[in-house]
Amino acid sequence: MSRQYETVIGLEVHVELATQTKIFCGCSTKFGGAPNTHTCPVCTGMPGSLPVLNKQVVEYAMAVGLATNCTITKNCKFDRKNYFYPDNPQNYQISQLYYPICRNGGIEIDVNGNKKVIGIHEIHMEEDAGKLIHDEWEDCSLVDFNRSGVPLIEIVSEPDMRSADEVIAYLDKLRLIIQYLGASDCKLQEGSMRADVNLSVREVGAQEFGTRTEMKNLNSFKAIARAIEGERRRQIELIEEGKKVIQETRRWDDNKEYSYAMRSKEDAQDYRYFPEPDLVPIIISDEWIERVRKAQPELRDEKRLRYKEEFDIPEYDADILTSSKHMADLFEETVAICKKPKEVSNWLMVEAMRLLKETEKEPEDMDFAPENLAKLIELVGDSKINRTVAKEVFELIFKEDIDPEEYVKEKGLMMVNDDGQLRSVIEAVIEANPQSVSDYKNGKEKALGFLVGQTMKEMKGKANPGKINEILRELL
Amino acid sequence: MSILRLTAVELGKKIKDKEISVREACEAVIKQIEAEEKELNCYVTVLDKEAILKKADEIQAKIDSGELTGPLAGVPFAVKDNMCTKNVLTTCSSKILGNFVPTYDAQAVINLEAAGAIVIGKTNMDEFAMGSTTETSAYGVTKNPWNIEHVPGGSSGGSAAAVASGECIAALGSDTGGSIRQPSSFCGVTGLKPTYGTISRYGLIAYGSSLDQIGPIAKDVTDCATILEAIASYDPKDSTSVKRDSYDFTSELTGDVKGMKIGIPRDYLSEGLDSEVKEAVLGAAKALEEKGAIVEEFDLSLVEYAIPAYYIIASAEASSNLARFDGVKYGYRTKEYEGLHNMYKKSRSEGFGPEVKRRIMLGSFVLSSGYYDAYYMKALRTKALIKKAFDKAFEKYDVILSPAAPTTAPKLGNSLSDPIKMYLGDIYTISVNLAGLPGISVPCGSDSKKLPIGVQFISNCFDEKSILNAALAYEKTRDITYSDVLVKGDK
Numbered sequence: 001m002s003r004q005y006e007t008v009i010g011l012e013v014h015v016e017l018a019t020q021t022k023i024f025c026g027c028s029t030k031f032g033g034a035p036n037t038h039t040c041p042v043c044t045g046m047p048g049s050l051p052v053l054n055k056q057v058v059e060y061a062m063a064v065g066l067a068t069n070c071t072i073t074k075n076c077k078f079d080r081k082n083y084f085y086p087d088n089p090q091n092y093q094i095s096q097l098y099y100p101i102c103r104n105g106g107i108e109i110d111v112n113g114n115k116k117v118i119g120i121h122e123i124h125m126e127e128d129a130g131k132l133i134h135d136e137w138e139d140c141s142l143v144d145f146n147r148s149g150v151p152l153i154e155i156v157s158e159p160d161m162r163s164a165d166e167v168i169a170y171l172d173k174l175r176l177i178i179q180y181l182g183a184s185d186c187k188l189q190e191g192s193m194r195a196d197v198n199l200s201v202r203e204v205g206a207q208e209f210g211t212r213t214e215m216k217n218l219n220s221f222k223a224i225a226r227a228i229e230g231e232r233r234r235q236i237e238l239i240e241e242g243k244k245v246i247q248e249t250r251r252w253d254d255n256k257e258y259s260y261a262m263r264s265k266e267d268a269q270d271y272r273y274f275p276e277p278d279l280v281p282i283i284i285s286d287e288w289i290e291r292v293r294k295a296q297p298e299l300r301d302e303k304r305l306r307y308k309e310e311f312d313i314p315e316y317d318a319d320i321l322t323s324s325k326h327m328a329d330l331f332e333e334t335v336a337i338c339k340k341p342k343e344v345s346n347w348l349m350v351e352a353m354r355l356l357k358e359t360e361k362e363p364e365d366m367d368f369a370p371e372n373l374a375k376l377i378e379l380v381g382d383s384k385i386n387r388t389v390a391k392e393v394f395e396l397i398f399k400e401d402i403d404p405e406e407y408v409k410e411k412g413l414m415m416v417n418d419d420g421q422l423r424s425v426i427e428a429v430i431e432a433n434p435q436s437v438s439d440y441k442n443g444k445e446k447a448l449g450f451l452v453g454q455t456m457k458e459m460k461g462k463a464n465p466g467k468i469n470e471i472l473r474e475l476l
Numbered sequence: 477m478s479i480l481r482l483t484a485v486e487l488g489k490k491i492k493d494k495e496i497s498v499r500e501a502c503e504a505v506i507k508q509i510e511a512e513e514k515e516l517n518c519y520v521t522v523l524d525k526e527a528i529l530k531k532a533d534e535i536q537a538k539i540d541s542g543e544l545t546g547p548l549a550g551v552p553f554a555v556k557d558n559m560c561t562k563n564v565l566t567t568c569s570s571k572i573l574g575n576f577v578p579t580y581d582a583q584a585v586i587n588l589e590a591a592g593a594i595v596i597g598k599t600n601m602d603e604f605a606m607g608s609t610t611e612t613s614a615y616g617v618t619k620n621p622w623n624i625e626h627v628p629g630g631s632s633g634g635s636a637a638a639v640a641s642g643e644c645i646a647a648l649g650s651d652t653g654g655s656i657r658q659p660s661s662f663c664g665v666t667g668l669k670p671t672y673g674t675i676s677r678y679g680l681i682a683y684g685s686s687l688d689q690i691g692p693i694a695k696d697v698t699d700c701a702t703i704l705e706a707i708a709s710y711d712p713k714d715s716t717s718v719k720r721d722s723y724d725f726t727s728e729l730t731g732d733v734k735g736m737k738i739g740i741p742r743d744y745l746s747e748g749l750d751s752e753v754k755e756a757v758l759g760a761a762k763a764l765e766e767k768g769a770i771v772e773e774f775d776l777s778l779v780e781y782a783i784p785a786y787y788i789i790a791s792a793e794a795s796s797n798l799a800r801f802d803g804v805k806y807g808y809r810t811k812e813y814e815g816l817h818n819m820y821k822k823s824r825s826e827g828f829g830p831e832v833k834r835r836i837m838l839g840s841f842v843l844s845s846g847y848y849d850a851y852y853m854k855a856l857r858t859k860a861l862i863k864k865a866f867d868k869a870f871e872k873y874d875v876i877l878s879p880a881a882p883t884t885a886p887k888l889g890n891s892l893s894d895p896i897k898m899y900l901g902d903i904y905t906i907s908v909n910l911a912g913l914p915g916i917s918v919p920c921g922s923d924s925k926k927l928p929i930g931v932q933f934i935s936n937c938f939d940e941k942s943i944l945n946a947a948l949a950y951e952k953t954r955d956i957t958y959s960d961v962l963v964k965g966d967k
Contacts, residue, residue: 041580045800047573048560048582048679050714082796082843084820091799141816143804272843274852277685277793279715 004204010159015184016192017060023151024051035144043149045089057151060183062292065102074284076101078276087129097273100124109169118170119158164225176300179325201235211245227252311341324363333370343377368401376404429454479504480642483695484551491550498532498550505552508642518638520557522597549592554644557598560679569613570603572801572808572827582679584690584707591706599634603829605683612831626885629659635693636663646694652687654905657917661880661930664919667693668700671937672912673718676711682797684790687909697948701725731948734768739873741776750883752923757879760920760931763953782907788855795839863911870936875946880917880930914940918947
């Protein structure tokens, strides 16, 4: 390839908000539930039903807007987006086109030390649709409206990203901000965070943007990275072959690592947006904005700084600990009980991260009680168990949330600190290993390690290695 | 005097005084329905006789025990078929909702029943309230009780005809561009459209959401005020519902107009107004002047823009509001189809009538990209200017007086072939909806064909008191009021 290309990427990110009830009615937003059990006349589009806005949705949207440096639209309105599809009970979606709640923001990302601000064009509120279930057996389609009316915000970025790394950094930052705000759990796999990628390529130095495509069905960071690479390649190939990129929506198939055209701009629908007459404008006062701003919890960047200062934790560790709101919460709650930040950090940084990797889980999935980790740390601190036992116990806490005190007692894993018993075992070990004893006496330090190991074996791992060392040296 | 000739308030009082039982009241109305309905076709659904009488006994018991003391307790009512009624078919006079039985009541119906009124049936209307004659109903035309060769008006034609013929004592209608006031005028009854936001729209099947408002159709002004008081409420389920300072519409009902300033828009008295209607309306103005009101003509302006603005806004909203009728969840679904798109297309093509299709197409067009600014946005701006013109008028006048319609009821079959002409018939009522104002139509005589004429009173938002008093004052000047309402077989 002789020509150099630049990739231009903008994202549309949908985030499901963590409200208890739906955006326009009192139905539960709980995931699961038998089909059509979390429904009412409003979210099933029954004739004569009317929407009533959930105030919490506005506050979450404002919170996200403030945390991403947006301007809040003080007189914001809802609009109807008209299109026919059976998962959309009214055949229009209540969304925002003309006066979205947040505009003109941006967040700073950091890719390998290169800092850059990604602009946010707007954030708007809207309702989710229901779910279609295709019954192959009966050859029919059914619709479940449990998701219908679950509140969403759509965060539309400027076309400011130039690589998959920047996209991932942006998404990760956005996810953390929203998680920290408590506005959503932002799980890509479960669909509570969804990203559509708008991508075009152009020759380096070109002023105009190329023709873009929009890619859907991306449900992990890895899929997003692969889709960006795949689409970039496809567009460059088209241009190199002298063909044109068509403005269209494409669906990414992560198994085949290829995207398929869904619909082109020509057959794009005319949504016939117009102001939603069933809802009144939302007037947002300065006082309301201030109230939301004041209620903002500590965000990731502040937390990271505080960990360094308050707990004297290295930057790298603070980075990992705060990389998930859930992990940071777990860290702080455990520290509050045992007052040993460094110990807690070590367990999370080393053992927890190892187990997460092994079990292919996300930090959000750690569901053990901070009390149990605190107890484990105390058991180690009081020399009641040694490190090897502690690692085993931690794994059980991680996997089954066991109470370490009870477990250690039950299994008889307490360290033996009784000098008399230990002394007699060591005497027996010395007796049985004259070669090692003489090696040690001849200056081979290694031999001592062997004797410690033998003693530990006899003690079934329940002895304090420091103590063994001490007594061995004394006896030898 | 026959039960059927009583107003709702008079009947309510006689029930309270034990002169008439609730059962007797209901039986009288049922008997009248049995006699007249075949010819007039006021109803889409009349409730089962036994169910009505059972309800009558229940209400009677509550009145006897003192649980129900309101003025409407025990009074038989009809409700327009675009208001949802729990477990009772609600069709909007459309084939597409031919099997729709709601699981909930409209808030206005809940309020009405809480007052002890008995809903006996659902009245015929123009399909989805789109029309001025009740001829677009999928369930046959309703005939004007004064002359069955004429239409009752619309879209609340069934409610107005039922009140006029004694097939109910009073009724609820809905008004998007005159659909209460115009049929009231054609049928010689009194109909009130309150200020937008006064009566909850929850459960009212929407036509033009920003214009729709429920209101009473009854024999006289006192009934309208009393029914309004019963059904108006702030409803958190309707975001456009307004929390009003007071829901008392009756205690200041004096009929005193001494010093009241009444304006007549000169623009309303020109071209297109039938001379007999004009004469009757000006006669009403004269009568009020004699009672001490100060009446003068003025220029309202912008009148010619109201109809195009209305048909753009109402059709745009309707095109979206009616999208939910798709054969997927409820209502009519075509018998045979191939795939989703074909199912949508056939269900809607077969389920909607021509006037509804016309407005859906018109509405879809004006919202299309590229046309939105030229039509919809311009219509919204026009709406705002019309509101301003009224604001200016109300700086000077307490009440505006006008005809309710330019003519009396046309003959059946003469209107639908020329929709533009039909739309022009809404000229005096439409601006009131665009500006969100309250308006009332009161009978003011009849033309040479013995068809009723209505005079309309309009006041500023939230000032129902002024139009109710002006209307009542006028009503009092007439020798005969509600008793000139036709009740066949009871003359």
